Amino acid sequence: MNIPLPLSSSPLPLTLFDGAVCAGFPSPAADYSQRRINLNEHLLMNEQASFLFRVRGDSMLGIGIYDDDTLIVDRSITPAHNHIVLAIVDEEFTVKRLFQRGQLVRLLAENPAFPPIVLKEGQELRIWGVVTFNLHKLLNV
Numbered sequence: 001m002n003i004p005l006p007l008s009s010s011p012l013p014l015t016l017f018d019g020a021v022c023a024g025f026p027s028p029a030a031d032y033s034q035r036r037i038n039l040n041e042h043l044l045m046n047e048q049a050s051f052l053f054r055v056r057g058d059s060m061l062g063i064g065i066y067d068d069d070t071l072i073v074d075r076s077i078t079p080a081h082n083h084i085v086l087a088i089v090d091e092e093f094t095v096k097r098l099f100q101r102g103q104l105v106r107l108l109a110e111n112p113a114f115p116p117i118v119l120k121e122g123q124e125l126r127i128w129g130v131v132t133f134n135l136h137k138l139l140n141v
Helices: 039-043
Strands: 013-017 034-038 050-054 070-074 084-089 092-101 104-108 125-135
Touching (some): 050 125
Antiparallel strands (some): 084 125, 092 104
């Protein structure tokens, strides 16, 4: 079973350039001001309840969660219908979309190759936390 990794409480300052980066047509060059930011302030809703998990598998490809991505999971958020959650089914961690309507609870993959997880009698489901961010690496170095 994966073990959650607590996040460091020490700030991780990076430089933020004021000004948007065009993802369509390039914009004319401009002078951009810059300032230091703390990523903890931007990525963590509750620092004491936030943990990192490494993804294994491809059941969540449809929403951009890929094998080897790192998820930030917050245990202080009350899980609700349609949240992406870190769940424990029979002592195994899994990340899925929570479907909850009345007494009907399912865990849904975001890849049609994976069927929904519908609990059978005797199975145990615990929602460990709610996924708040996906840290997706774009370059393997």
